[in-house]
Amino acid sequence: MSIGNSPPADRPSVGRALAQARTEAGLTVDEVSTATRVRVPILQAIEQDDFSRCGGDVYARGHIRAVARAVGLDPDPLVAQYAADHDTDSAPPPVAPLYEAERIKSEPRRPNWTAAMVAAIVAVIGFVGYTAVSGSGGSGKSTAESTTSATASPTAPATTTSAPQGNGAPTNPQPTDTGSAIAEAPPGKVTVKVTAQGGASWIQATDGTGKQLFQASLKEGESKTWTDDKKIKLIVGNAGAVQLFVNGKDLGPAGDKGQVVRLTYTPGDPTQG
Numbered sequence: 001m002s003i004g005n006s007p008p009a010d011r012p013s014v015g016r017a018l019a020q021a022r023t024e025a026g027l028t029v030d031e032v033s034t035a036t037r038v039r040v041p042i043l044q045a046i047e048q049d050d051f052s053r054c055g056g057d058v059y060a061r062g063h064i065r066a067v068a069r070a071v072g073l074d075p076d077p078l079v080a081q082y083a084a085d086h087d088t089d090s091a092p093p094p095v096a097p098l099y100e101a102e103r104i105k106s107e108p109r110r111p112n113w114t115a116a117m118v119a120a121i122v123a124v125i126g127f128v129g130y131t132a133v134s135g136s137g138g139s140g141k142s143t144a145e146s147t148t149s150a151t152a153s154p155t156a157p158a159t160t161t162s163a164p165q166g167n168g169a170p171t172n173p174q175p176t177d178t179g180s181a182i183a184e185a186p187p188g189k190v191t192v193k194v195t196a197q198g199g200a201s202w203i204q205a206t207d208g209t210g211k212q213l214f215q216a217s218l219k220e221g222e223s224k225t226w227t228d229d230k231k232i233k234l235i236v237g238n239a240g241a242v243q244l245f246v247n248g249k250d251l252g253p254a255g256d257k258g259q260v261v262r263l264t265y266t267p268g269d270p271t272q273g
Contacts, residue, residue: 011081013049013085014046014049014064014078014081014082014085015046015047015048015049015050016047016049017073017078018046018047018064018067018068018071018073018078019047021068021071021072021073022047022067022070022071024258025071025072025202025237025238025258025260026237026260027070027071027202027237027260029043029044029047031202031204031215032067032070032071032202034215034216035070035202035215035216035217036063036066036067036070036217037066038063038066038067041053042054042063043067046060046063046064046067051082051086057086060082061079061082061083064078064079064082065079069200069217069219070200070202070217070237071202071237072199072200072201072202072237072238072241072257072258074199186227188229188267189227189228189229189267190227190228190229190230190231190232190246190247190265190266190267190268191225191226191227191232191246191247191248192205192225192226192227192232192234192244192245192246192265193223193224193225193244193245193246194218194223194224194225194234194236194242194243194244194245194254195221195222195223195242195243195245196218196219196220196221196222196223196241196242196243197220197221197241197242197243198220198240198241198242198253198257199220199238199241200217200218200219200220200238200241201217201218201236201237201238201239201241201242202216202217202218202236202237202238203215203216203217203218203224203234203235203236203237203242204234204235205224205226205232205233205234206232206233207226207228207230207231207232207233208228208229208230208231208232209230213226213232214226218242220241229267230266230267231264231265231266232264232265233262233263233264234254234261234262234263234264234265235260235261235262236254236255236260236261236262236263237260238257238258238259238260239253239254239255239256239257239259239260239261240253240254240255240256240257240258240259241253241257242254242255244263246265246270247265247267247268247269247270249269249270249271251270251271
């Protein structure tokens, strides 16, 4: 049994919209559970518009947002629809924090005698130490001079090594460009970089041995990069939102909006064959 009012007949309910988007994305309930960390029984109840397992409106809204992003939907309209269907637009004011603030403010502030005593002791110790150092006179000065000489001497060879040898130019190291935005593959390896540029997308990546490298939903603006000796296999939900960079090549979007694609890449030029 669902909580709250039933949605109007001319629009799908929140649960039906999420279930339909998951089916169109080619995802199972277990895969969405892994990506969102929402337990399978709760996901099944949500798809049936039963939010009683969520533990309250705050948790229900959070689950709706997480599931919507995982299946490639905009979560805000669904959260608004849930609030309208279940009359949760208003929330009671936080009474307890205001009461606590007034209670603390009304208490008189007491002097901190411990801090005052510690400050006085520190002042006495500092005065005694200053007097002892001032009385040492010349010994302190000679110590400072010897320390300065010892510190300055190691810097002399640095000037000598920077001078040119014979007729050659100085051999100072030159900076290398490491700011490339496209994932370059080492020789004999395959490197794949995915970036969610047009919205959220659910991604699963495995290597040449079948080991799972990644399985979660990428938020818009996030990127992931993987490298392997043999191959990288991808399952991409909402493929139109994902930009692909393979072995240094910009391959553009992985597919169309809302489409689920399965891709495999190996070392070499991904645009050939």
